[in-house]
Structures are given as C-alpha cells and as structure tokens.
C-alpha cells in the first residue's frame with residue numbers, strides 16, 4: 258500500500274476485539290493487536306494500518322480531533338456527544354437499545370416533574386424535550402438501575418442489551434429511544450485527504466459485515 262498508514266482507534270474490550278476481527282477479515286490484519294500485553298499501539302505497514310486501543314467512550318474524541326483517521330464507536334456515544342465526524346458504516350455488532358426503564362407498573366403523571374437518572378444526559382434531554390416533558394436530570398456514572406430502587410429517580414435512560422440487569426433489579430424497559438450498534442466513524446479531514454484509502458477500507462469492511470450476516 259502506498260501513502261501513510263491509516264490510524265484506527267479500537268474500543269478496548271470484547272466489542273473492540275470483534276471489530277478488529279472484522280477489520281482483519283476485511284484485509285487489515287495486525288495480529289499483535291490481540292497479544293496479551295499492555296501496549297496500546299500496533300502497526301502493520303504491509304496492510305497500511307496502525308491500531309490504537311482506546312477507552313470506548315473516548316474513540317470519538319480521538320477521531321474528531323484527527324488523532325486517528327478512523328474509529329469504532331457505539332451509536333450511544335455518537336448520540337450523546339454528537340462528535341463532528343462522519344459515520345461511515347453500521348458494523349451490526351454490539352447491538353442493544355437505548356431505553357427508558359423503570360418499575361413495570363410505573364405511571365407517568367404529567368403534573369409532576371419526572372426525575373430521570375442516566376449516564377446519557379443529552380439523549381435523555383433530547384428525548385423528553387421533543388415530547389415537551391419537564392424532567393429533572395440526575396446524571397450518574399454507572400449502576401443506573403439503582404436510582405429508581407432507592408428513590409433517587411422515577412425512571413432511568415440507559416442501555417438495555419439482554420435485559421438481565423433490569424430484571425434482576427425488578428425493573429422493565431418502558432420505551433425504546435433508539436437502537437444502538439457499533440459504527441465505523443471517520444475524521445472529516447482524513448476523509449477529504451485520504452479519501453481513497455478510507456473509502457476502500459469502508460467498502461471492504463462493509464463486505465466483511467455482509468459476509469458475517471450471511472454466515
């Protein structure tokens with residue numbers, strides 16, 4: 258491959274490993290990525306790529322600032338932080354749903370301000386704002402399901418994957434806000450200046466996604 262290497266931010270963890278496997282199948286392997294060590298950067302000159310392990314929530318920050326050309330980010334992060342990047346492809350993995358959840362018998366009383374606990378304040382604000390519903394936002398860092406149990410909030414806005422965390426805490430999904438999955442994102446300047454290489458990668462990854470789905 259000619260030109261410089263494409264820099265790609267992978268989200269640390271299982272989703273990142275699955276995304277890497279997809280990229281490897283698409284023709285961008287770099288087996289050292291899966292080595293069990295503390296290194297964060299890996300490159301394969303022959304394949305024209307350099308990979309970085311990044312905290313999942315930070316991938317879009319690296320891409321937006323051009324520290325990497327490409328990245329794999331969850332749609333939840335893109336909806337919440339609205340980074341100025343191109344969303345090139347749905348990788349159709351890491352699927353889950355952004356939901357409103359709470360006690361199964363919860364009844365929303367419009368005369369009362371609804372207390373909503375979440376890690377995703379912008380998504381919650383947008384969702385209720387679009388419905389003209391007054392809310393009090395309670396932003397937490399995790400274990401959101403605890404909030405309605407201890408009376409900190411009426412409902413939560415959170416990710417539901419299997420639904421097990423809600424069930425085990427006596428809660429249920431009440432409304433779906435958006436389907437979530439992993440997306441291939443690109444820095445806007447990289448897309449302009451390395452357009453051919455970026456688009457070639459996106460095309461090949463798309464084929465690999467389709468093969469995955471067919472398998």
Ligand code: PRP
Nearest residue numbers: 399400401415416417418419420421422
């Ligand atoms: C996420 C989310 C839910 C859980 C949903 O939490 O916030 O708690 O996964 O998955 P399930 O429907 O399959 O049970 P995460 O594991 O990221 O931890 P957190 O509590 O720190 O947010």
